[in-house]
Amino acid sequence: MTMEEDKTNTCGTICLKYLLLTFNLLFWLAGGAVMAVGIWTLVDKSDYISLLASSTYSAAAYILILAGAVVIVTGAIGCCATIKEQRGFLIVYFVLLLLIFLLEITAGVLAYIYHQELSDELRADLKETMVQQYQQPGQDHVTRAVDRLQQDMKCCGSSNSSDWDDGAWIHALAGGRRVPDSCCKTPSERCGRRDHPSNIYKVEGGCIRKLEEFVLHHLLVLGCVAIGIAFLQLMGMVFTCCLYHSLKEDPY
Structure with missing residues (x-):
């Protein structure tokens, strides 16, 4: 083994390579988890999103999906950079890690901000959306969302x-019903004509509280x-910097 190979394969460098490879494995798994959470956030009862006035909720989910997709590409670059000991690849890998870090921090901050504003938004807008757009022309998505909710x-x-x-619906389209049939504990045609608690849901706080909890x-x-x-x-960025400087110190 030559002196150059000895220096390139120092104990510290080898340890850093294995640490970074291990991190990449965890990173891929984490990327899959990030994408899964983003998709779950959008798909799980996705009709409800049409009842929210703000797009912050869906924006945060889309950012996570984007970050998860970038993770898959980044993990492959990280493995190549680590195995081949290419400092140029390590720089690209570090920049991509930083980008994903910023995307996920942004998603987290958006989630926190919307968390604070959600109650006020629902109280201000949900009633207007439900009772004024229900079964109105061009509002089929709202009708489906309200019935499902x-x-x-x-x-x-x-x-x-x-x-x-x-509501506008009750004066023109209700056909004698006091509430939509989806309010009924056992839905059937025109069951909403009787709004007694034995027939329809009477929940304290109404759908606002339920949707807010969801x-x-x-x-x-x-x-x-x-x-x-x-x-x-952050750990991955630290490992990348350490490996970069370790390789930089070796003669080529």
């Missing part, structure tokens, strides 16, 4: 079932995953 969450109206008294749960998972994996990437 009331059935899945076992609620009726934004705050309570009497919210439907103010979105807050998703935001908590989304934010924790984003921030947690972002700090994992």
Whole structure:
């Protein structure tokens, strides 16, 4: 073995290479987890997103999906850079890690900000969306979302079932119903004509509270995953810098 090979394969450099390879394996797994959380956030009862006035919720999820996709490419570059000991690849790898770190911090911050604003937004906008757009022309997506929300969450109206008294739907399309059929505990044709608690859902806080709990749960998972994996990437950036400087010190 030549002196150059001895210096290139010092114990410290070899340890750093194995650490970085191990990190890349964990990084790929983390990337899959990030994409899965982003997709789950969008797909799980995705109709509900149409009832939210702000796009922050879906934006944070899309950022996580993008970050997860970039992780897959970044992991491959990291492995090549580590095995081949290419300082140029290490620089590209570090920059991509930094980009993903910033994306995930952004997603986490958006989740936190929206978490703070969610209650006020729902109270300001949900009733208007539900009772004024339900079964109106061009609002099929809102109608589906409202029906699914009331059935899945076992609620009726934004705050309570009497919210439907103010809606455009009840004056033109209700056909004698007091509430939509999706408010019924056992839905059937025109079951909404009787709004007694034995027939329809009477939930304290109405659908606002139910939807808020649902979105807050998703935001908590989304934010924790984003921030947690972002700090994992800090370790990768440290390992990359150490390996870069270790190789830089070796003669070529």
